[in-house]
Amino acid sequence: MNPGRCAACRYLRRRCPPDCIFSPYFPPNDPQRFVSIHRIYGASNVAKLLQQLPSHLRTQAADSLYLEAQYRIEDPVYGCVGLISLLQQQIHEVERQLAMTQAEIAFRARHPQALESNSLNNVGNPSFSNQASSWFM
Amino acid sequence: MRSCSPCAACKLLRRRCAEDCIFAPYFPSQDPHRFAIVHKVFGASNELPVDQRGDAASSMVYEANARVRDPVYGCVGAISYLQNQVSQLQMQLTVAQTELLRIKMQQDSPSPPYLAPTNIFNNIDSQPEYLNFPSSTNVIQDPSLKTESIWT
Numbered sequence: 001m002n003p004g005r006c007a008a009c010r011y012l013r014r015r016c017p018p019d020c021i022f023s024p025y026f027p028p029n030d031p032q033r034f035v036s037i038h039r040i041y042g043a044s045n046v047a048k049l050l051q052q053l054p055s056h057l058r059t060q061a062a063d064s065l066y067l068e069a070q071y072r073i074e075d076p077v078y079g080c081v082g083l084i085s086l087l088q089q090q091i092h093e094v095e096r097q098l099a100m101t102q103a104e105i106a107f108r109a110r111h112p113q114a115l116e117s118n119s120l121n122n123v124g125n126p127s128f129s130n131q132a133s134s135w136f137m
Numbered sequence: 138m139r140s141c142s143p144c145a146a147c148k149l150l151r152r153r154c155a156e157d158c159i160f161a162p163y164f165p166s167q168d169p170h171r172f173a174i175v176h177k178v179f180g181a182s183n184e185l186p187v188d189q190r191g192d193a194a195s196s197m198v199y200e201a202n203a204r205v206r207d208p209v210y211g212c213v214g215a216i217s218y219l220q221n222q223v224s225q226l227q228m229q230l231t232v233a234q235t236e237l238l239r240i241k242m243q244q245d246s247p248s249p250p251y252l253a254p255t256n257i258f259n260n261i262d263s264q265p266e267y268l269n270f271p272s273s274t275n276v277i278q279d280p281s282l283k284t285e286s287i288w289t
Contacts, residue, residue, distance in 0.1 A: 041179055049178075049208060057209045064213040068200065077189045080212045081196040087219035094226040101233040108240050 007034040012043060021047050025062035033066050040069040145172040163194035174201040 008022035009015065011034055016023060022043075026034040037046055046065060050058050071080035078085070146160030147153065149172055154161060164172040175194070178201035185193050204211035 045178060049204075053208055061209045064210045067213050068204075068211055072200075076185055077193045078196045079200055080216060081199050084212065084215055084219060087216065087223060090223050091219065091226060094223065094230055098226060098230045098233055101230065101237055105233065105237050105240060108237075108244060112244050 004028055007031045008038075008043065011035060011038065021050050025050070025059060036069040036073060037062075037065050040072045041065065142166045145169045146176070149173060149176060159190075163190060171198055174198065174205060177201060178204045 005016035005028065006020055006023035007026040007028050007030060009020060010028060011031065022034065026037075041049075049065070050061060053061055068080050071083065075082050143154035143166060144158055144161035145164040145166050145168060147158060148166060148169065160172065164175075175197045179197055200212050203215055207214050210217070
């Protein structure tokens, strides 16, 4: 039971009713949490979002809204979408490296004799990986 | 020269669409859903420099769509999924690179007979699983998330 108003009602300067939609998720000891969310989404939007959800999911929703609001405050242009874009790029790059490594493994597994007869200096040569992967394809 | 019809934002907000309306370049009247979804999730009053507004509008549309699809986690769910994918792929890459190094050292060695691959990790069989590109994950998500275009 809240001894006083929640952070949202304090910020909005209103009475905090017993069934306040915000109070379970915006305790008075963390005012910045509601300020961030209100700045990006607006109190009425947040209230509507939370009200549409079953009560057992509202904590996770409030946490994720806070995290997204923080990203948007730090990066007003891209918000958390900037991080998503970066992660997608990372995935593509690691997949590319993985494909090249696996191609070279397959090539070496099938042609150990050919590699022994070539100069061993080619093993570390970046062009070797391209050659191996193109042969494998 | 902009068309006389109010932009999607002003239509939804039921106000006159000024000549210099801040929303008009990014929320044309032909696509009312685009602003509707942004307005549903975000407020309508965040200000930005002009040259950044296009990308900001697109990223807000993306974020709002993610929140509508997943009202509990929104984009945070997508970030969690992608981070998990990155971790799994990096682990696979490390295993593959270790195996490649082992093969190289074996093939560069002048004398010993060919040895069967040894298991570096307990869960690797003699026919390495990573060659089949395992994609198991406990998170149920749209597989197009990995390549979904953000900028439409």
